[in-house]
Amino acid sequence: MRILFLADIVGRTGRQAVAKVLPEWRERYAPDIILANGENAAGGKGITPEVMHDLMELGIACFTTGNHIWDKKEIYPVLESDPRIVRPANYSPLAPGRGYTIVPVLDKQLAVISLAGRVFMEHADCPFRKFDEIYATLDTPFVFVDFHGEATSEKACFAYYVDGRASAVVGTHTHVQTADERILPKGTAFITDAGMCGALHSSIGMELEPSIQRFLTGMPTKSDVAKGPAVVCAVLIDLDRTTGKALGIQRLQKRLSE
Ligand SMILES: [Fe+2]
Numbered sequence: 001m002r003i004l005f006l007a008d009i010v011g012r013t014g015r016q017a018v019a020k021v022l023p024e025w026r027e028r029y030a031p032d033i034i035l036a037n038g039e040n041a042a043g044g045k046g047i048t049p050e051v052m053h054d055l056m057e058l059g060i061a062c063f064t065t066g067n068h069i070w071d072k073k074e075i076y077p078v079l080e081s082d083p084r085i086v087r088p089a090n091y092s093p094l095a096p097g098r099g100y101t102i103v104p105v106l107d108k109q110l111a112v113i114s115l116a117g118r119v120f121m122e123h124a125d126c127p128f129r130k131f132d133e134i135y136a137t138l139d140t141p142f143v144f145v146d147f148h149g150e151a152t153s154e155k156a157c158f159a160y161y162v163d164g165r166a167s168a169v170v171g172t173h174t175h176v177q178t179a180d181e182r183i184l185p186k187g188t189a190f191i192t193d194a195g196m197c198g199a200l201h202s203s204i205g206m207e208l209e210p211s212i213q214r215f216l217t218g219m220p221t222k223s224d225v226a227k228g229p230a231v232v233c234a235v236l237i238d239l240d241r242t243t244g245k246a247l248g249i250q251r252l253q254k255r256l257s258e
Pocket residue numbers: 008039040066173174175
């Protein structure tokens with residue numbers, strides 16, 4: 001089973017870049033399923049139903065998200081009704097949406113789980129124990145986890161904690177692709193961060209000037225999605241069709257001139 005996972009898609013710049021690159025990647029890599037992190041897809045903050053459906057037209061079957069999931073209220077009812085988008089499973093059970101979903105791939109079932117880290121981040125229950133809880137209910141060896149976190153240590157510890165249970169643990173949230181993809185000893189594919197799909201010359205996909213001002217002044221500023229040349233980051237993961245263990249993980253990154 002071959003999974004193509006697109007890192008956090010940031011705003012229109014990211015969506016347009018994905019639209020350009022995806023047809024070529026679909027042909028070259030022939031993924032059985034395409035997943036993406038959509039938490040920044042609408043204006044860099046959150047995702048709307050329209051944006052989600054536009055991205056699905058490109059072939060993305062299911063979306064994970066992260067801390068920006070609550071930024072666009074229009075998505076709340078969709079989180080409840082549509083199993084093709086998940087929000088971090090370790091957020092409050094009183095908040096809308098589901099934390100994992102089961103997606104049919106080939107003749108198998110792929111569990112897609114969204115979890116958020118707790119180091120330098122807010123309001124989440126323990127992602128380690130939440131994984132245990134979900135894993136105990138699963139009836140499939142094909143388990144994909146998007147671990148949305150800031151700290152590299154937390155992501156690595158989580159990945160080794162679930163090694164042999166999750167098929168893949170892909171980190172998101174920092175928007176910077178790490179060069180540490182590997183298969184862990186018990187068969188879990190892991191990368192600390194998949195990166196992002198968004199503007200290259202930016203502060204994690206957002207305009208530089210207001211972001212720099214924020215650092216200079218310590219005051220809040222409003223920043224929009226950055227434009228210009230884009231980068232599309234993803235990982236390609238191959239799983240054994242019987243055991244669900246990882247056979248390979250490959251980092252993809254394509255830069256577009258504009
Ligand atoms: Fe993000």
